[in-house]
Amino acid sequence: MSQATAITHVDNDQVRVTEWRFEAGAATGAHRHDYDYVVVPLGAGLLKAIAAAGETLAELAPGKAYFRKAGVEHDVLNAGNEPFAFVEIELKDRPG
Structure with missing residues (x-):
């Protein structure tokens, strides 16, 4: 199984924006999401x-x-x- 490709576009105190690209059969690997997040598909696919x-x-x-x-x-x-x-947008904790 091949590895999905991650490109981080923004990473600051408020958000992390990562573009994920998957060839057929590619995977992220097991992981845990530490933040609330939004996923915006750039095209059609079966996840x-x-x-x-x-x-x-x-x-x-x-x-x-x-x-x-x-x-x-x-x-x-x-x-x-x-x-x-x-594109995955992670919503990091805001100060205060």
């Missing part, structure tokens, strides 16, 4: 999330964003036959 509770499949549509709370633990992979990409 598989593998977590302790099981596996889920989600159809990605360009621009159709979704939000998740901190604490999610999973591996994410491209379950389709074509590459796809999305």
Whole structure:
């Protein structure tokens, strides 16, 4: 299985913005989200999330964003036959 490619565009005290690119079959590797986050797909694709509770499949549509709370633990992979990409926006704790 190949590794998804991550490009960090912004990383400051408030947010981290990362572009993730997945070839067919590529995965992020198991990880935990320490912050609430928003994912914005850049194109269509079939995303598989593998977590302790099981596996889920989600159809990605360009621009159709979704939000998740901190604490999610999973591996994410491209379950389709074509590459796809999305932008992940992590909402870091704000001071005060």
